[in-house]
Structure formats: C-alpha cells, structure tokens
Amino acid sequence: MPDLLSPAPLTNATEYSVSEISGALKRTVEDQFGHVRVRGEISGYRGPHSSGHAYFGLKDDRAKLEAVVWKATMAKLRFRPEEGMEVVATGKLTTYPGSSKYQIVIDNLEPAGAGALMALLEERKKRLAAEGLFDAAHKQDLPFMPRVIGVVTSPTGAVIRDILHRIADRFPLHVIVWPVRVQGETSGSEVCAAINGFNQLPVDGPIRRPDVIIVARGGGSLEDLWGFNDESCARAVSHSRIPLIAAVGHETDWTLIDLVADRRAPTPTGAAEMAVPVKAELEARIASLGARLRGCMSRGMDRRTHSVRSLARALPSADAILAMPRRHFDEVTGRLERSLETSTHRRRVKLDGLRLSPAVLSRRTALLRRELGRTGERLPAANRRQLDAAAARLPAPDRLSRLLKRKLDHDRALFQRVTRRMRPAALVERLSTMTALYAALEARRDRALALRLSTHRTGLAQSERMLGSLSYKAVLKRGFAVVHDTQGKPITAAAAVSPGERLSLEFADGRIDAIASGEAPLKPKSAKKAAPPAEGQGRLF
Template sequence: MSDILPSDSRTNAAEFTVSEISGALKRAVEDQFGNVRVRGEISGYRGPHSSGHAYFALKDERARLEAVIWKGTFSRLKFRPEEGMEVIASGKLTTYPGSSKYQIVIDNIEPAGAGALMALLEERRRRLAGEGLFDEGRKQLLPYMPRVVGVVTSPTGAVIRDIIHRITDRFPIHVLVWPVRVQGETTGAEVSAAVEGFNALDPLGPIPRPDVLIVARGGGSLEDLWGFNDEAVVRAVAASDIPVISAVGHETDWTLIDHAADIRAPTPTGAAEIAVPVKAELEATLASLAARLRGCVSRHADRKRQALRAAARALPSPDQLLALPRRRFDEAASRLVRALASGTEAKRLHLRGLRLSPSVLQRRVAEARRRLDRDGARVSPAALSRRLDAHRQSLRVLERHGDASLDRSAERRVARLHRAELRLRIEPIEEKLRARRRRLEQADRLLRSVSYQSILDRGFALVTDATGEIVRRAETVARGDALTIEFTDGKVAAIAAGGDAPKPKARPAAKPEKGGQGSLF
C-alpha cells in the first residue's frame, strides 16, 4: 500500500474548497483596496445590457481591468461611457468568483482631465457636423420685431434678470421663461425638453408661442458647461421651428449648441440685444423716413407744378383755342338760317304750284278712272279668253308640225299656260278691282269735301265777272259790270249798280268748324 500512495500525501497544509478560496480572495481584495479611483481607457463598451447594466473593461499599456456599472448607477452618471474614452472611474474593487476575475464596480465616472473632454467634444462635434446639424443653409433668419421671446435658463440666476432688464430697456415685449437647471447631470434633458416644449405650443393657445428662443447661461468651466454639449440638446435646437439664439457662457466659451443655433450671442445680454431692436431708434428712424417722405412728396409736387406752368405757358389761351371753332359755328348758324328761309320759300312755291283745286282733282280722278277702266279691260274674262284661245291656237299649230322637240316645247308651253291661268284667275283680279274702286270712291269723297259746291250748299255764293274770273273784292267791281252769281242750285246773271250803296261793315271771318276743311276761297 505504501508503494501505491504518493510520498507527499500526508502534509500539514490545510485544505480549502474553491468557494472558500474565492471568498477569501474577495474579502482580501475588498479589505485591502476598498473604494479606489482607477484611470484607464474604456474598451469593449457596447452600451447598456438588456438588463440595464453596463459591462466593459479599463485598460492601459500593460494591463486590463474588468468593470461593471449597475443599472441604478448608470442612470445617474454625469457622463456616459464611450469606446476609447480615457476616464477616471471611482468605485469598489472586488472579485467575481464565477469566473475567477477581479473587477471594479463603478459608482462614478468622469473624463480623465480637460484634454479628454476636449477630445470627446471634438469627436462629437465632427459626428454631428457630418449629419448636417451645423450647416448654415438650414439656419433660420430672426424676426425683426418679435412679439414674444422665450428664454430657457435658470429662473434664479442673474442671467434671466439681465435679459429681462435689457429687453425692457430696448423694446418692452412679452417674455416667457422656461426654468431649467443649467449645470449638472439633468441639464441636457431639461434644456432639450424646454426647446421642444416651446415648439409644441399652439400659436393661438392661451400661452402664446414665442417668435424667438434664447438659450442662456452664465460663464463657467468646461465641466460646468458640459450639459450644453449634450447630443440631445444639439438635436433639439437643430430641429426647432422657432429661431434659436445661443447665449451660453462668455464670448470665449464655445459649446456644441452654439454651432446648432441659428445665431450665437457672445453673452446673455448680447442675446437680448440681438432678439429685439431699440424702440427709440425705430421711432427716430420712422420719424426721419416720414420727414424724408414728406420732403420727397413736396419736391415732387413742386417739380410737377413747375412743369405744368411751363406747359401752360406753351399752350395758347382758351380764346385762341376757341376762336376758330367759334367762327365756324357762327358761319354754320348763319348758313342754317339762310338755308331754312330758302328751303321754306322753295316749299311754299312748290305748294303754290301744286295748289289743290276742283279742276285738278277732277282731272286726276278722271285719269285714275281711265287707268282703272283700261286695266279692267285688260284683265276682263273676255280678254283672258282671247289670250287663252290664242295660246291654244299656237299649240294646235305646233302639234300639226310636231316632232319630238316640238312636243317638248309644247309641253313647256302648256305648263307655262297652266301657270299663267293660275296667276290670272278671276278672283285676284276682281279683288284688285274692288280695291281700286274703294280708292276711287275715297278720292271722290275727298273731291266733294274740298269742292266749292259743298260751300255753296252752306248758303254761300260764287261771283264771277264776264270773263269767268272769280270776283274776290268789291272794289274791283265797277258800275254796270256784268256779273254771274252761282248758287247751289244754279246761276243768276246780274249787273253791278255801282258803289253808291253804303259798304257793309266788315264781319269777322267765320272760324272753321272743328275738324272741318274750312274755306278754300
């Protein structure tokens, strides 16, 4: 048996289980180191695990240390870990027995100095610039006279008082303040939420939507201003529909929000000066422009007045302009008077030549009666019968000499004969004769109405001398003249007894009856 057992199996060394060794090492490491600060470069970082914990490693040129950030701690970190970032991690050094590794449980993490922060800032600036968030083409113009100004800053600092005081001095308008923390871990989230909240306001709602936004903070170190380098803040400002003025820090301080904003102000007071104009300067400018406008209008009116006067001097006077038309008008008026007089006289002479007398009327009636008799004779049934007989005789002659062409000619003649018979029917002709008789009767009535016989019927007499001329005046009759007195029923011869008998008094001429023809003699 002694040959089989190893020679060193019986020693005084104590036996430990793996768990005991792992526990002892865990207690030794934790007791020896406790809370430590470790500087190193982040390696293998892939973001939070699905559980919310973050696992990665810290390394330098010669060693590597596993690290873990629990979920509760990760949500409170001021800086988020990034691959390749050199940091200083504060936490508790311990071991993980399940894999026989030691690790650091990080409670806080920060960049390893300003150089690391600047490197991180530069890397983030390049990445966001590559996305086009800093392009000048997407930036908006500021309104010249905003009605409402929105301010994103701390409500208790001196910045908001400076902005309100400066706006009140320049152009008092409505200022809305969205209170945020301007330093600390929650700065980025609060500022981005404020910018998005202002953009979400309804322009017609109870709270007016600002026309321009000012994101402001006082000066500070790079770490103090780090919240305004947050990626969420940059994206919110770049996506804002409201123009944004960045006023973070002093003139020498630059943050990523300055690149994304539509305009950067050197100080919060400078932002207020950029946002609103000076009311007094506007009033002075308006007064100056009004004065210039009035002067321009006055000078323009003077020039137009002078030009009008010059044109008026070049124009002739109204009398000169109207002299020729007035003369033509006078000549036309005089010609019109003479033309009216000559025309009236010509018409009077023409009427005298066409004096209506019983003999003229009798002659015209006789001529009309002869024409009527002649026309009636032409269209009498006997004349029509003679014409038809003549046409039939011609047709018989054509039939005797007929051939094919003569037959066609005979047919055409027969057709014309029938058409002539239709046109020369007795009824239309008789109608025309009746119409002409009516016209003749009307003319006869007119003749009787204007004839002197109707005047004789009313008790007057017609006196003629030996030559048959009508005696119109008593002074033309001498003693012993032979006269003929015509009454309505006949004529009586008489001898003038002379002018010894007293002349009868002149009687006023009898007025013609209303509607009557009156006396023609």
C-alpha cells in the same frame, strides 16, 4: 507505478469548498478595497443594456478591469460614457463568483481632466463640420422685428431676468420661456426637446410659434457646459426651422451649439439685443423719415407749382385761343339760318306744284283700278297658254305607245335574226334578259309619265292660286264692286255714265241692277270742305 488503491497520505491542510473560497475572496477584496478611485480608458462600451445597466472595461497599457454601472447610477452621471474616453471611476471592488472575476461597481464617473473632454469635443467638432452643420449657407437670417420670442433656459436663474429686462427696455413683446436644466446629465436632452417643441408649435395656434429662439445659460466650467456640447442637441439646432441665437457661457466659452446656431451672442443680454431692435430708435427713425418725406413733398409741390406757373405764362390767353373758333361759329350760324330759309322755300314751292286734291286722288285710284282689271282679264288667258305649251311639250300617250311598239317590233326582228345563229339555251337566256329589260323600260316609262304629270299638276295648282290672288274677284271680296253697262262691259270712268242710265253692279256674291243719278254726292261728316264733284260724276243706288 503508484498503487492507486493505497490510501492517500495524511496532511494538516484545511479543505475548502469552491463557494467558501469565492466568498472569502469576495470579503477580502471588498474589505481591502471598499472605496477606490481608478483611472483608465473605457473599453468595450456598447451603451446601456436592455435592463438599464452598463457593462464595459477600464484599461491602461498593462491591465484591464471589468466595470459595471447600475441603472440608478447611470441616470445620475453628468456625461455619457464613450468608447476610448479616459475617465476616473469612483466605486468599490468586488468579485463575481460565477466566473471567478473581480470588477468595480462604479458610483461616480468623471472625465480624467479637461484634456479628455477637449479631445472628445474636438472629435465631435470635426465630425459635425464634415457633415456641413457649421456651414454659413445653412444659417438663417434673424427677423428684423419678431412678434414672439422663445427662450430656452432655467426659469430660476439670473439669465432669464436679464433677457426679459433687456427686451422690455428695447422693444416690449411676448416672450415664451421653455424651462430646462442647464447643467447635469439631462441638460442636453432637455434643451433638444425644447427646441423641437418650439418648432412643432402651430403658427396661429393658442400658443403661437416663436419667430426666434434664444438658448441661454450663464458662465461655467467645461464640465458645467458639457450638456450644450451634446451631439443630439447640436443636430436639433441645425434642423430648427426657427432662427436660433446661442448665448451659452461667457464670451470666451464656446460650445457646439454656438457653432451650429444661426447667430452666436457673447452673453444672454447680447442675445436679447440681437433679437429685437430698439423701439425708441425706430420711432425716432420713422419720425425723421416722416419729416424728410413731408419736406420732400413740400419742395416737390413748390417746384411743380413754379413750373406750372412758368408754363402758364408762356401759353396764350383763353380769348386768343377761342377767337377763331368763335368767328367760325358765328359764320356757320349765319349760313345755317339762310340755308334753312332757302330749303323751306324750295320745299314749299314743290308742294304747291303738286296741287293735291280729292279729285286728283280719285283719278289716280280709278287709273290703278283699270290697270288691275286689265291685268286680271289677261291672266286666265296667259295661264291657259302656259298650260297648253306645257302639254304640247309632253308626247301623246298613243304616240309614245307607237314608238314603243315600233321599238319592240324592231327588237323582235333583230331577235329573230340572231336566234337563227344561236343555240336554244342561249336564246332562252337572251330572251329572258330582253324581257326583263323591256319590263324595266315600261316601269321607267310609267314612273316618268307619273312624275311629269305630277310636276305639271303642281305648276298648274300654283298658277291657279296666283290667278286667284291676282283676280279682281279677290278685290270684290274686300268690299269693292265692278260697274257694268247694259252690254256687260265694265265702266272705268265716271264721265262715261249718263244720269238715268241703267247699270249693273257686280259684287263678290252676285250682281244687282242700279240707275245712275245726277245728284251731287253726300258730304262726309269728318270732312271740313269737300271738293266739287267731277264732271259727269253721279251717285249710285
């Protein structure tokens, strides 16, 4: 067993601290591998850190190299790193003393040849196709004649000039250009933002929303067109509510937005031709259709005119059509004149037979007055008879009292017979019930008598009012008078009055005496010719 307290053996090896060894290794690695290109597969990539830096590994089938991309370098990369992508990284090797690891600080990153990019593109195609973004059912129809076209492209390239020139030649209209980068790391995000921006414009705002969008770029390599293979850009094209034409690269170049777009154009010029029709051709087409329409209308009018003329020749003339109605009208006119003459003559004869005159009217008035007087004389007697008959139908109060007394005596006798067979308490209860019944009957008798008297009073009042309205005294109040002889009998005819006879005139407010005169009555001023007075008619004073 060694002696732990014995001194350490002497050696000529140099002693270093950990920091010195780490620093020496760092300088050696950086001096030896100051600038290198490393090919490998990206492993452990989770996207940029919150600080903006990216940390991942590069590996092959036997080793793995840690890698870091600083924030400033990350923004300059032409494409985004993805897990499993084979790349060529350019940078310098260095060590990280904190964990005794070495790593490469990447200054530039590019795919390891076109094969890797094609493999990544095919993988994206399969994923988007599985989601249905390439289905024809999701594609929109292009408007036949748009009013505004939106173009997403570089504002300085030849593409925008070709598009504007072709639109101006075919159908001049308003074009809105959304400038973007069409190459580089940010090209995909800028194209995506432009498509979303066009869709967010109001329909009738100060900048009107386009009716169709053209996304255009000239030809280039796969790396140059890689921004149009961005997945977010393809989804923006799929979600666009505005029909979109993709014109990226040459005819043989295909990108993801070509597959997702509503229409794919082989060139930017072809996209302009798809977007608008040829104005001259439309005008010629309209002119041709207008000429055809005018020719059709002219030929149609000619055919209808010829048809109307043919039908007119088959119709009879107006004189032939109106001959029978004219004859019938003439016959009816002749019969109408004769009928009017006959009717007028018949009515004239009937009028002459009436022999209307003041004397006839006076006799008719006197007759009606006599009938009214007789009716007025009979009315009081009739009313009295009606009242007497109504009073006779009512039982006399003393008779009703006798009937009630007889009923009460009978009930008392019956009560006395029943009380002999009943107990005192029951008798008292029975007596109370009978007393209440008699009281109720008396109350009903009084109410019945009062109601019956009220009804007859009302009838009597109505009869009195009718008597008053039919009485001759009501007629006297309107200015008439009744003529009586010396015995008080009414005189109803002028022939019954002798000249010099004393008469009594009854007015509404009293009577006066008068003497009949044999003189002729005065002629009224308004009458042109008065009828001769009737025999025995005189004037009253």
